[in-house]
Amino acid sequence: MSAISPFSFLYRMPVNEFTTELSALVKARFPIIYIITWEEKRFIDTVKSMIRDTTLFSKPRAVWEWTVVDGFVKNDKPEKGDIKTAIRALEYVDQSNEDGIFILKDLYADLAAPHCDQAIIRKLKDLVWKIKGGDYLKTVIITGHDKFIPDALQKEILIKEFTLPSKEEIQQVLFSLIEQNKQNQRLRFDVDADNTVSKLCEAACGLTLNEAENAFALSIVQDGILDANDITTIAEEKKQIIHRNGLLEFSMPKLKMADIGGLENLKKWLEKRAASWSERARQYNIPAPRGVLITGLPGCGKSLTAKTVSTSWNVPLLRLDMGAVFSGLVGSSERNMRNVIQTAEAMAPCVLWIDEIEKAFSGVGSSGDSGTATRLFGTFLTWMQEKEKFVFVVATANNIDFLPPELMRKGRFDEIFFVDLPTSAERTIILQIHLKKRLNNATVLGNTVVDDTFLQALVEKTEGFTGAELEQVVVAGLFEAFSENRAITLDDFLTAIDNTVPLVVTQAEKIKAIREWANLRAVSATSMNHKVAYEREPATGAAAPKMPAPALSPRGGRSIEF
Structure with missing residues (x-):
């Protein structure tokens, strides 16, 4: 070449x-x-x-x-x-x-x-x-x-x-590269259609000019052509460059909202805010959303939701490793936080995902780290309040006891959602998703028919299971059949359920405390239509569970519809 x-x-x-x-x-x-x-x-x-x-x-x-x-x-x-x-x-x-x-x-x-x-x-x-x-x-x-x-x-x-280059500056670099090499007969530049130049430059936002030039040049020499297909190459190169700093992880997940079982309130809220950074949104004089805080029980879809936002909005996902932000060198943690904010804003529009945010700021107000956590927390809150670029922050938290009260007030996040254990209707959807994804081989399925009766048997026996536990029930059931080299049966899944001790049993007191908190302070991520089935106590009667499940109180979170 x-x-x-x-x-x-x-x-x-x-x-x-x-x-x-x-x-x-x-x-x-x-x-x-x-x-x-x-x-x-x-x-x-x-x-x-x-x-x-x-x-x-x-x-x-x-x-x-x-x-x-x-x-x-x-x-x-x-x-x-x-x-x-x-x-x-x-x-x-x-x-x-x-x-x-x-x-x-x-x-x-x-x-x-x-x-x-x-x-x-x-x-x-x-x-x-x-x-x-x-x-x-x-x-x-x-x-x-x-x-x-x-x-x-x-x-x-x-x-x-000195901030990272704007899209306009990157565009000048691209035009200079094309101008310098347009006489080369072995190269082709197909950048005139479908806003290709704009899309290529958007893909390179967040890089220095030198890094952007390297990404464009690499895209050209791989096949001798620069066109819209090179957006993927540039995004992959950017992923490697950003990953090297050890603070942010760049990705473009392929998950969809349909991969989330239930949580209809949260999903509708997010869907209504898609493209809220566009020119059409500005015509309505609506401010771009700042972010959302998703609290609740582990394994119920918080992280999955964060990943699907970027896919449904068609923007990059940046995952922030707060553990890497905290450095042992004096002043380095503050510098790392500045770098994170600068890179995220340069890549706007994008989604910034902070997983288990309570662990990052649990030391706020203490002197154990010489006030580093407090200073970083202050920097983060100020940025959340005043940021102008569209960086939508998705923060997830399991233990709300460690969240500083300043983080919860209006103006930081647009809304706080609570994700509870899935209802009967939600469990049906979740099981359908996992069964459809894994039971796609006629040999494995055999004569087993996954119909409403099949699903209902699983749903009734998994009350109190998290979404992650439901997925593992499907996986464990498949292992039962695989180990005996035969087709899957309903009994395989029922056996897997009997062998599972759910979170609702092992952490009953914690779940109760989280629900009591969420009843007053958060919006339920679950739709009212899905919520009705869970407003009762667990069924009691003939078959006692392996371990006694605690009574399930009404689900936490205000029940409003979007």
């Missing part, structure tokens, strides 16, 4: 919110600005484009770049002199008699040292006041992939994050 020609990132950056804010800081003569970014090249191109924009700056300014390898480069031309140490670089800035922006690429390494040189700290402090009161318009910009600032300089330096 023919090689892909490289291209330059030196195109005109669009004037966006970041450019406007940075230009305001420069014109306001903020002396030292610290930019957190992984993209030095793109940031510097942004600065150069900003300086050339006459709508932002009427007076031209020079741009210096400094590294420990090359010293200073002014407007892309090397400066004379051996200025390759941090102290010498700061002295050069101090002695310069020109207006301009000094971008110090490698100074962060000196500030990050365990024992930062006191001379560097003192020089930066003095430089702040000299720049403010000097005759020349100077701005020092320090770049680094993380915040490396000694405590002594916390009040002297302004910190700002």
Whole structure:
């Protein structure tokens, strides 16, 4: 396959919110600005484009770049002199008699040292006041992939994050790649139909420009064609890139709402909010939903629901590993949370799934981790309250006792749903789903007919079983037949049920407490039509269960219809 020609990132950056804010800081003569970014090249191109924009700056300014390898480069031309140490670089800035922006690429390494040189700290402090009161318009910009600032300089330096590229910037990269390689007769670019360019760029959102270019180039060299079919390739490449940071897991599940048995209230609520980030939704002047908190018993469909939301809405699913966010290094946990938020917003529209959120924030308010959990919780709540990008948060929780009360108030999540043990009607649907999925071989099925009578026998004997337990009953029944090399029978499933001790028996007290909580604080995920069958106590009579099942109180959650 023919090689892909490289291209330059030196195109005109669009004037966006970041450019406007940075230009305001420069014109306001903020002396030292610290930019957190992984993209030095793109940031510097942004600065150069900003300086050339006459709508932002009427007076031209020079741009210096400094590294420990090359010293200073002014407007892309090397400066004379051996200025390759941090102290010498700061002295050069101090002695310069020109207006301009000094971008110090490698100074962060000196500030990050365990024992930062006191001379560097003192020089930066003095430089702040000299720049403010000097005759020349100077701005020092320090770049680094993380915040490396000694405590002594916390009040002297302004910190700002350089966000990941927008869809428009990624589109420019794609157009540059096509332009650079369009003369290659062995390559074909079919990007004119069905908004292919827009879809390709949406697939690459959340990547740096360099990562986006690599993903586009890989898509081309695999078959010599760039077209709508490459969206899958780009999504897979993005999945690998995002997975490497260890914080987010990217996926496009193939599950559907129909794979969930019951929970009709919750499903209808989600279905009504599909495409709520679209232009048509904006015409109705409705705000995009922030997210939903799903609490309830383990194994009753909370995680399954989170996975199906992204499929039904046709947006990526990002699963957040909160355990990976908490790092042993001071300040690293906060940085990880910022990275998660930044990546999620860059990939918008998307679904952010936080599984067992109570485990992440169980330490809120304590001093056992020096307040790290409290700080992360505060960052998360502020973002949930103020986020503008469409990142729909699906948080699931098993133990509501550990959830901080601040998480439950309106404005954080749009609604709190409670998922209880499946009703008789829901168990029928769940069993139908699993039996249909697994009993698709005539040899295994034999003469057994899975009809209403068959299902009713299973439903009546599985009262109090969770959805996960119902699935395992089907699997265990199949193992009974498999071990004897024969067709499946109803007795195989009934035996599996007899050998199962459900959650309603082993955790009766916990289930009762959760239901009492949900009766006042959450909306039932189950439809009223499915709920009626569960408003009674378990049947008592002839056949006593292996272990006595507790009386099932009415299902928790307010019974409203959507």
